[in-house]
Amino acid sequence: MPDELLSRLRRFNTDFFPQYQDRFKDLVEQGQHPTTLFIGCSDSRLVPYMLTGAGPGELFLVRNVAAFVPPYDGSAGHHGTAAAIEYAVLALNVQHIIVCGHSHCGGIRALYGEVPDEASNLKAWLELGREACLPVQLSDEALHRTEERSVVLQLERLMDYPMVRSRVERGELALHGWHYVIEAGEVNVFDVHQGRFVPASSSEHSGTGPYSLTPVHDGVSPIFNEIDEAWRPR
Numbered sequence: 001m002p003d004e005l006l007s008r009l010r011r012f013n014t015d016f017f018p019q020y021q022d023r024f025k026d027l028v029e030q031g032q033h034p035t036t037l038f039i040g041c042s043d044s045r046l047v048p049y050m051l052t053g054a055g056p057g058e059l060f061l062v063r064n065v066a067a068f069v070p071p072y073d074g075s076a077g078h079h080g081t082a083a084a085i086e087y088a089v090l091a092l093n094v095q096h097i098i099v100c101g102h103s104h105c106g107g108i109r110a111l112y113g114e115v116p117d118e119a120s121n122l123k124a125w126l127e128l129g130r131e132a133c134l135p136v137q138l139s140d141e142a143l144h145r146t147e148e149r150s151v152v153l154q155l156e157r158l159m160d161y162p163m164v165r166s167r168v169e170r171g172e173l174a175l176h177g178w179h180y181v182i183e184a185g186e187v188n189v190f191d192v193h194q195g196r197f198v199p200a201s202s203s204e205h206s207g208t209g210p211y212s213l214t215p216v217h218d219g220v221s222p223i224f225n226e227i228d229e230a231w232r233p234r
């Protein structure tokens, strides 16, 4: 049986690497200085380098099921993504954090269905999106809205990380919420002032917020309510 992966590794070495050899040499000698932490869903159809036109050394990437951000308080079993956030902000001094969800997300869809008991880690992980769920029957529209709401929910959770919040408040760090619509080839970016997602093609910026300094009441933030109320079943 031909070893397809081995062929690809060899192609990388012979065809791709020579074009970027100098760049990789610099990145080794001077170390990495990515300006952006990209937290994206693991979905194979989401290709961060294609979306952003980034090359080697430009994105510090974290990918997980549904692009969730675990709570800062360090719940057991959720350390990987939290550790990457701390490292990106404290050691790499990134200036942007993108949370990127997408259409047809299996992780978000699973919030409306059953997860096998055997997938106990997945079951626990999905709870990080529970608050984004809508009290309606699953439909294409509801899934789309839940995907967007989840992105905002994760941005809010990011603001619970002290090193994130302090830098955002000082204007040293920007948070961006993105929802990638696979079939349209377009990213909708969250606009905190409008409380909704706006197509990148007509947006004046690459996403803002939430930057609200209003304290959270009863575990519900004003920004999240805003997008909640903006949703109307069609």
Ligand SMILES: [Zn+2]
Residues within 6 Å of the ligand: 041, 042, 043, 065, 066, 067, 102, 104, 105, 106, 107, 108
């Ligand atoms: Zn997904």
